[in-house]
Amino acid sequence: MTSTLDLREVVNQPAPLAAPMLLGKRLVRQFGDRIISGLITEVEAYQQDDPASHTYRGKTNRNRAMFGEPGHAYIYFTYGMHWCFNIVTDKTGLGSGVLVRSIKIDVGLDHAWQNRYREVQPEVMPSERCRNLTNGPGKVAMALGIDKSLYGINLLDAASQLKLEDAEPVDSSLITQTPRIGLSVARDTPWRWHYSQ
């Protein structure tokens, strides 16, 4: 299943359709002349009629970006210390989005390492630290320096400091679909997709 849709068409889909199509896409973070990028390897879908979604009880100041234009960023703060990054999807006003849970860094590993571990990347990288670099939503945000300052940013604008880009087609045989992580409701809805490249 090689997606022939471009990114603009992908994010116009309802979250459960858009989510698996976002696997393998490139997330690019620009800091002046420095770049960190990674390929999306794990996502979850949320939409308004879904009890697990932040938009389930309607629009608030916190979730307003999720009711905004598709292709923009919904970023929230949780557990008193972590930022999580979502790609707003579906038609404007519907409260739908895709949580990016993990990425594989392909550019700027040294910079991502510094952001994540507050230390210079060692010559010999401990394998556990490599595995734990960006394999969770809070870790992705930390490695890419994503916080409130990027709330609502247009991810489809080439000039943005955080943006999405097309990348190589994915091998659909490596995608697995499961229930979402860490929920107290809608625990059986299988709206998590993992790409084990």
Place this chain on the structure above:
DNA sequence: AATGCGATGGTCT
């Protein structure tokens, strides 16, 4: 490798 738990603060009831 798996499990348990504390940290920590914004958001909503």
Place this chain on the structure above:
DNA sequence: GACCATCGCATTT
């Protein structure tokens, strides 16, 4: 005042 779309570390297998 309760609840988190989490993480890292300690403890146990």
